[in-house]
Amino acid sequence: MSTASSAPARNYLNSSYGLWSWLTTKDHKRIGILYAITITVFFAIGGLMATLIRLELATPAGDLLQPDTYNRVFTMHGILMVFFFLVPSIPATLGNFLLPLMLGAKDVAFPKLNLASWYCLVAGGALTLWALIHGGVDTGWTFYTPYSSSYSNTWVNVTGIGVFIAGFSSILTGVNFIATIHRMRAPGMTWFRMPLFVWAHYATALIQVLGTPVIAITLLLLVLERTFHIGIFDPTLGGDPVLFQHLFWFYSHPAVYIMILPSMGVVSEIIAAFTRKRVFGYRFIAFSSLGIAILGFLVWGHHLFVAGISTYSALVFSVLSMLVAVPSAIKVFNWSATLYKASVSWETPMLYALGFIGLFTIGGLTGVMLATLGIDLHVTDTYFVIAHFHYVMVGGAIMGYLGGLHFWWPKITGRMYPVFWSKLAALLVFVGFNLTFFPQFILGYMGMPRRYHAYPPEFQVLNVMSSAGATVLAVGYMLPLIYLAWSMRYGRKAPENPWGAVGLEWETSSPPPPENFVHTPVVTGEAYDYTKKVYAFPTQEAELV
Amino acid sequence: MWQNLPLFPDSASTLAGQVDGIYLFSVAIALIFSALIAVMVITLAIKYRRRHPDQIGSEEHPPEILELVWSVVPLGIMLVMFFWGARVFVTARTVPANAVEYHAVAKRWMWKFQHPSGAREINELHVPVGQTIVMKMTSEDVIHDFFVPAFRTKYDIVPGRYTTVWFQATKVGEYHLFCAEYCGAEHSRMGGRVVVMSPRDYEEWLTHGNAGVAPAASGAELFGTLACNTCHKSDSAARAPKLDGAYGTQVTMVDGTTAKFDDDYIRESILNPQAKVVSGFQPIMPTFKGQISEDQLLQLITYVKSLSGPGK
Amino acid sequence: MSAHISSVKLYIAIFLALMVGTALTVAAAFIDMGALNNVVAMGIAAIKATLVVLFFMHVRYSSRLTSMIVGAAVLFLALLFGLTLMDNFTRPADFVDHTLFDTPPASSTAVTGEH
Amino acid sequence: MSSTDHTGDLSAAHAGAAHAALPRLEHHFDSYEQQRETASLGMWLFIGQEMLFFGGLFTAYIIFRHLFPDAFAAASHHLDIRLGSFNTVVLIGSSLTMALAVRAAQLGRQKVCGWFLIATMVLGVTFLGVKAIEYHAKYVENHIPGVTQFHWEENFHGKQIPQNQARIFYGLYFAMTGLHALHMIVGIGILLWLLYWVRRGRFTPDNYNYVEGVGLYWHFVDIIWIFLFPLLYLIGRH
Ligand code: HEA
Numbered sequence A: 001m002s003t004a005s006s007a008p009a010r011n012y013l014n015s016s017y018g019l020w021s022w023l024t025t026k027d028h029k030r031i032g033i034l035y036a037i038t039i040t041v042f043f044a045i046g047g048l049m050a051t052l053i054r055l056e057l058a059t060p061a062g063d064l065l066q067p068d069t070y071n072r073v074f075t076m077h078g079i080l081m082v083f084f085f086l087v088p089s090i091p092a093t094l095g096n097f098l099l100p101l102m103l104g105a106k107d108v109a110f111p112k113l114n115l116a117s118w119y120c121l122v123a124g125g126a127l128t129l130w131a132l133i134h135g136g137v138d139t140g141w142t143f144y145t146p147y148s149s150s151y152s153n154t155w156v157n158v159t160g161i162g163v164f165i166a167g168f169s170s171i172l173t174g175v176n177f178i179a180t181i182h183r184m185r186a187p188g189m190t191w192f193r194m195p196l197f198v199w200a201h202y203a204t205a206l207i208q209v210l211g212t213p214v215i216a217i218t219l220l221l222l223v224l225e226r227t228f229h230i231g232i233f234d235p236t237l238g239g240d241p242v243l244f245q246h247l248f249w250f251y252s253h254p255a256v257y258i259m260i261l262p263s264m265g266v267v268s269e270i271i272a273a274f275t276r277k278r279v280f281g282y283r284f285i286a287f288s289s290l291g292i293a294i295l296g297f298l299v300w301g302h303h304l305f306v307a308g309i310s311t312y313s314a315l316v317f318s319v320l321s322m323l324v325a326v327p328s329a330i331k332v333f334n335w336s337a338t339l340y341k342a343s344v345s346w347e348t349p350m351l352y353a354l355g356f357i358g359l360f361t362i363g364g365l366t367g368v369m370l371a372t373l374g375i376d377l378h379v380t381d382t383y384f385v386i387a388h389f390h391y392v393m394v395g396g397a398i399m400g401y402l403g404g405l406h407f408w409w410p411k412i413t414g415r416m417y418p419v420f421w422s423k424l425a426a427l428l429v430f431v432g433f434n435l436t437f438f439p440q441f442i443l444g445y446m447g448m449p450r451r452y453h454a455y456p457p458e459f460q461v462l463n464v465m466s467s468a469g470a471t472v473l474a475v476g477y478m479l480p481l482i483y484l485a486w487s488m489r490y491g492r493k494a495p496e497n498p499w500g501a502v503g504l505e506w507e508t509s510s511p512p513p514p515e516n517f518v519h520t521p522v523v524t525g526e527a528y529d530y531t532k533k534v535y536a537f538p539t540q541e542a543e544l545v
Numbered sequence B: 001m002w003q004n005l006p007l008f009p010d011s012a013s014t015l016a017g018q019v020d021g022i023y024l025f026s027v028a029i030a031l032i033f034s035a036l037i038a039v040m041v042i043t044l045a046i047k048y049r050r051r052h053p054d055q056i057g058s059e060e061h062p063p064e065i066l067e068l069v070w071s072v073v074p075l076g077i078m079l080v081m082f083f084w085g086a087r088v089f090v091t092a093r094t095v096p097a098n099a100v101e102y103h104a105v106a107k108r109w110m111w112k113f114q115h116p117s118g119a120r121e122i123n124e125l126h127v128p129v130g131q132t133i134v135m136k137m138t139s140e141d142v143i144h145d146f147f148v149p150a151f152r153t154k155y156d157i158v159p160g161r162y163t164t165v166w167f168q169a170t171k172v173g174e175y176h177l178f179c180a181e182y183c184g185a186e187h188s189r190m191g192g193r194v195v196v197m198s199p200r201d202y203e204e205w206l207t208h209g210n211a212g213v214a215p216a217a218s219g220a221e222l223f224g225t226l227a228c229n230t231c232h233k234s235d236s237a238a239r240a241p242k243l244d245g246a247y248g249t250q251v252t253m254v255d256g257t258t259a260k261f262d263d264d265y266i267r268e269s270i271l272n273p274q275a276k277v278v279s280g281f282q283p284i285m286p287t288f289k290g291q292i293s294e295d296q297l298l299q300l301i302t303y304v305k306s307l308s309g310p311g312k
Numbered sequence C: 001m002s003a004h005i006s007s008v009k010l011y012i013a014i015f016l017a018l019m020v021g022t023a024l025t026v027a028a029a030f031i032d033m034g035a036l037n038n039v040v041a042m043g044i045a046a047i048k049a050t051l052v053v054l055f056f057m058h059v060r061y062s063s064r065l066t067s068m069i070v071g072a073a074v075l076f077l078a079l080l081f082g083l084t085l086m087d088n089f090t091r092p093a094d095f096v097d098h099t100l101f102d103t104p105p106a107s108s109t110a111v112t113g114e115h
Numbered sequence D: 001m002s003s004t005d006h007t008g009d010l011s012a013a014h015a016g017a018a019h020a021a022l023p024r025l026e027h028h029f030d031s032y033e034q035q036r037e038t039a040s041l042g043m044w045l046f047i048g049q050e051m052l053f054f055g056g057l058f059t060a061y062i063i064f065r066h067l068f069p070d071a072f073a074a075a076s077h078h079l080d081i082r083l084g085s086f087n088t089v090v091l092i093g094s095s096l097t098m099a100l101a102v103r104a105a106q107l108g109r110q111k112v113c114g115w116f117l118i119a120t121m122v123l124g125v126t127f128l129g130v131k132a133i134e135y136h137a138k139y140v141e142n143h144i145p146g147v148t149q150f151h152w153e154e155n156f157h158g159k160q161i162p163q164n165q166a167r168i169f170y171g172l173y174f175a176m177t178g179l180h181a182l183h184m185i186v187g188i189g190i191l192l193w194l195l196y197w198v199r200r201g202r203f204t205p206d207n208y209n210y211v212e213g214v215g216l217y218w219h220f221v222d223i224i225w226i227f228l229f230p231l232l233y234l235i236g237r238h
């Protein structure tokens, strides 16, 4: 862990120059960066929409935006944040960058597909932004029929196609990851020697490959319904609008695990690195990822409890939703227990990981409340739901993403970021987040429906708190944007392994060379082993083979 | 402004207590587990903080049996939540036998209600306290949702079909009525009030210009004006089945299938008579689709139902 | 593991089996077997598909992983069908009005001409 | 059977076909075997994805067939069972030629492979041609929802079939067969591209991933049709 290659060694960043070299790159690391830039743009636009939402909701009267405008704003907020930011976020950036490194491979299985998947996201995003500029969509990110198919006079088709294309980006990423994990592992890298990050991505990829096509066909059917009135979702033609909801949530519930699983993988890595200890219950965490991915396909009906499904199926979906919480519980407890007799370092990534545990727990527990039929009856389609999913998606998934970004930033860019600012940002995000979204639980139980641009005055206090919190949160998000950008030029040069962590990615230079490892690694022991060396590079030390 | 910071909405129905009960229970569970994890994480992270830069974590782990504990205990708790929540939900979804039927037609962006007495109102619903009421609802366009926070219940209103929601108000007062399913531009303004009144006040309200014609009576009138009675007569020589006493029975069709004579069957018979042709009759009944409104349809159904006497 | 190369004979045999299957489904469709008609039609289609998968697509000679992927996809398909139908087949009698208006939807104008 | 580990004699065997991108081991693979297995795995994952893609349509189909059994039967009677059967034979035949093309590639017989690819394409185009005839008939009969004023007026076994229910059948019919046809068109495009490379001697017994992958895809499209045919054409024919 010593030789911080001080000379401007050849690495993936300086191996070739020019925009063209980036736009045609097949290097998974560069594609990861392309993705990172792209999703940051989408996050900023989505965040701008969130800002508008919170500004509007600071007062009960719908005085800032027209109702029509407001509807478009929260719809674009949801669509951009979910399909163009959070779904690709960790897998396509950190996952892309790290999977081959962690497995000791030279690249992902299909580098060209990998690049193609980025272009899919860009093309889908461009279409969606085109729609946004020309007036947007107002269906909500859920595109419920028959509103979307027969009544909305906004750019439903264009956006639908945009999301459709972005979906293929996700599918291609998933195909790539599964093939990579099966076929590209370095010698000695058995399944149970893989980092938990890889397991999490395996589970994620499974959902991406087998879930995403269903939303694709659903959106296609929506476009057909809207264009040709084939009738399947249109009650006036004999169709069933609830069928759309089934098809939509068949993907979109598992999709929430596309968003959270990679984040859980990041947290496992961070916890191991900053406790310098093997994560407690490695196999339980690994299998719980698969468990979540599979059980996640059984519960989509909990979004439809009061939508007109049979009471019988509501009962079935409710009890199944409870089951999916068990593997999540296993993870949370295992992480916590890892801290026991550990060597805990309070570095910035660790702050995010601990924040993740807390916020995800709250988000998850309120998810279980929503899965409880008697409660959902009252709080569905209220701010309680909004609070729940921002806790898991913003408090959970984004915390994990930021944590991972701070953890691997030295590896990715070869630079360190300022410690003080990064800790301050983590704190601001945590405080701002809670201030923004905790009041929404109360609002929800009080009965404030979601997707309301005006509301009765008695809800104002809580809404003002929420808007105030959002301001803090925005600052918290803007800080990393600034200091991370700053560090790329002015940051201290990062050594190979700044955290003293164990993992193949820390065995190569920062930033890594284009081919990742000069010599193919050989793995001789379990992951996270801080007591002995388990990675070897045979050409250097031939006897270790 | 600050005095207005309650944590609960009004509670004004028999269901409210039940929903609050399961809610409070699960809030307690959530608090306990969040606190447990927060305390555990923070104390461990402080107690075992890194003392010198090269320190590595001990290889020692807590006992493996914990894995079992923290899988089974949450599962057990969640099953309790499930059964409790399921009971409340089944109660909320099972319409009590003594419920009085009110009608709601939702459209963008208004509510049309009709009382059993025939009184109609828009965006306001007056109900007597203590009476069990079932709203029979349909939509003229997109999906809406009948939501009264004080009653702790809601249900989507799906076009092309009837859904129901029932409640029994327990407290006189005025409560919010919200549309809780996104339905377009004015979704947030598609609200109104539910006014719960003492039975006396309610009677009075009804008689003060709000009487209207009972749906069954309007239905009877329609039965004449639409010439239903030219075929559906009470004599046995009629060209069409006798409707008296038919409600609730099983009807046999020409193709041998059977159907239950219920509201939806009547609806279908009126809108699409050829779909199910009663055994022993010719498919001569014309469709009335497009000729009558949703409101009139409800009135006709109520009338046909009334031919089978009170109750079901 | 080297790729398996099947004989031309085998391919032709499979092709003929598929032809027989096709003829059988068409024939079966003209016999009234009540609800069994669907079972037979889908059964034959499933057998035909299996033949294609096993022999034309070489799954018979491929690694277990390939079968696992096919198995996973079939499983998830079954979930999609199963749980969606669970709802549709247990819905309350509340009638889905298939015929409220028999004209093309008023909405076709709404889409373009709203507001 | 030939082991995959004979890189040596391969490069020798094909040294003649100079410019063709000869047996190419991409930089991130260690062996042809790894490369081939990875490619096949990727293709299978893609097919798994396709199964669920069509799955959404089949779900809708099952539900509406269950709701409107008579309308589906009646509407299905308006499809030409002879053309449908003919197309089934054609498509299965194209699967056979595709399988033989892959076999030829496995054996390194590029010429033969090329001819089988051409045969596959010819059969594929025949299928699409027949489909076009069927679509045209529907167009004339005003049975294409949203394209012409959909029109349906018919009793079936004495029951009146509501126009909308027939419309849903045809909506699904066109969605399903249309998507299937789209897959075929894409497939034929890929076959052309493949043919180009086969003609240039791109493939060897060690490195015929592309041929194999395209074969898998083509067979999958065939399988979809194997289900579509009875579901759409053969309802209640008795
Ligand atoms: C990252 C995203 C994410 C994640 C991980 C989850 C996780 C869960 N969600 Fe959530 N959810 C969403 C995103 C997410 N959700 C979104 C976006 C919506 C709304 C979409 C819309 O309508 O727009 C939604 C809506 C939603 C609903 C529908 C609400 C409604 O509209 O009426 C329900 C209902 O059951 C639900 C349940 C759950 C459950 C049971 C989990 C579980 O997986 C949680 C499991 C985790 C834990 C339980 C915590 C850890 C466990 C312990 C600490 C042990 C102790 C536990 C107990 C004793 C119970 N979610």
Ligand code: HEA
Pocket: A041, A043, A044, A046, A047, A048, A050, A051, A053, A054, A074, A075, A077, A078, A079, A081, A082, A085, A086, A139, A140, A141, A142, A386, A390, A393, A394, A398, A436, A450, A451, A452, A453, A466, A470, A473, A474, A477, A478, A481
């Ligand atoms: C990943 C998903 C995600 C994320 C990150 C967020 C982030 C936020 N969301 Fe989001 N939200 C959703 C997913 C998400 N949301 C979804 C799916 C819905 C449902 C939509 C629907 O109903 O259809 C929803 C709905 C929703 C509502 C309900 C609207 C309604 O129902 O009427 C509200 C209200 O407060 C809200 C608020 C916020 C806030 C304050 C944030 C904050 O966390 C955002 C903070 C971020 C910023 C403020 C950006 C700061 C940075 C910049 C501005 C950078 C500047 C740019 C450069 C220099 C490049 N969201």
Ligand code: CUA
Pocket: B107, B108, B109, B143, B144, B145, B179, B180, B181, B182, B183, B184, B187, B188, B190
């Ligand atoms: Cu009506 Cu929302």
Ligand SMILES: [Cu+2]
Pocket: A252, A253, A256, A299, A300, A302, A303
């Ligand atoms: Cu969900």
